[in-house]
Amino acid sequence: MINLPDNARKHLDNYLQQVRTCLKDCPTVDADEVEQNIKEHIESELQDSSEPVSFAALDDILKRLGSPQQWLPEEISWWRKIILRLRTGPEDWRLAYISFALLVVGFIILPSSIVLIPASFIVARAALSEVADSSELKAQKCLIYPSLIVSCSVIAFILFFGGMVLGACLAEVLWDLTWIREVAYMGTVTFAASITVTITALSWIILGAVFCKWPGLVRSIFKPFADWFNRKHAIILTCVGFALLVLTLAVVGYLRFVVFSKL
């Protein structure tokens, strides 16, 4: 048996697995015999190569052998060919297909989207982890990115505008309390707006502080869209939150003690 480095061995095992999967249920072909022939072919090709055989040398032989999907006989139905393509495609492509399929089904069957869209996101991230750099993904981006964009948009909305929703809910709860209304001494809209903006500003300050301590968290959550994020951006977020808080308190104070007290 030829001495192969780990990456080449893995590549060969993956190829032979594709051969087995493609030909397993093919009634006119003996999959074991073909696999044996392929092994002999590779050994014969590499006979004169210096050991250990390089990944590139093996890859060149496998490319010349071609994809086992091309060997499927005509009698196999189209739907079976599609299933085989999904089962035998390179690992990263399979994940990309699954991610996209989960996203599409999640959108079609809306109640299931709570489970399927996060699952699609996880699979897309797994596909992304298969490559060292997202630029290596090439055409797979079309399958992986929709899921990442949808999920990252939802996460971004929750993180950056969750405070706003929370503030609005809190304002509604507080406004029902009589003593709050008496202390606040302002209109419903002004009260709701001030609470909402204050909570939003506070959430941005907290988020900014957390991201300043762990900037990698943002890069990790929003990978590959936030690779540029660093402490500077976290500080900007904190400053914006702080400025918004000060501005809100100033406006609320002015309204409460100057405008409404005169009414």
Place this chain on the structure above:
Amino acid sequence: MVLTGILHCYILNIMENRFFDNWSTQLRKGMLELCILNAIRGTSLYGYDIVRKLRNIEGLVISEGTIYPILSRLKREGFVQTTIKESTEGPPRKYYELTAAGEKILSQMNGYWQDIKTGTDILKGDEKS
């Protein structure tokens, strides 16, 4: 107008290429079986030797691995048989040779191919004249 003309030519070129690709793929599929049987006619060869022999024919073997499922299918059909022979260069090798049924079908296939080739040549000749 010029742009439309260029686009039209480009689309026609793509369609022609696609047509040729489909046609040559279909032709190759049928021819490959005939060539494999001819390659082992009167001799016994092991899989890799057959590939080496066929890869020299321009445009016939696009992916070399295609030959192995065809060999397996021909064996199941009873047109070829295998014998294990010791090798000086490694483990024992599986050699393929034609069976009597294989000889018969090959002779039929060669005859059929010859008829088609002759017919095509005549048509080509007619076209020239």
